[in-house]
């Protein structure tokens with residue numbers, strides 16, 4: 095049993111060891127989303143996204159639920175976000191950003207493209223224009239924002 099858990103843990107981390115899949119986890123932190131929404135937010139082809147979702151689903155990182163005709167993806171356990179936040183906290187500290195840790199974790203901002211609520215710590219991407227910094231749920235929204243503001 096003891097060794098079995100290390101094997102399962104390693105298997106889970108292998109499934110998560112991909113920047114896009116980590117980004118998908120961040121997207122799902124505040125609720126469930128349809129594949130189409132995620133595809134746009136991430137700037138990722140649906141076929142490609144579906145492959146990532148399949149891996150995450152196999153390891154039960156994400157689960158699906160049907161609402162009417164639509165399939166929604168959500169995190170299978172809230173602790174996946176806790177675990178990711180703890181790892182990210184280490185990275186943020188190493189990167190030594192200007193904002194304090196508390197500010198990054200607590201303050202909530204709105205993604206100007208899709209309206210999703212994100213914290214600067216959880217945001218997948220940011221963009222500073224003049225004195226204002228915008229935060230985005232995913233790199234797809236950042237790209238859309240950059241294109242709109244050219």
Ligand SMILES: [Zn+2]
Nearest residue numbers: 205208231235
């Ligand atoms: Zn967004």
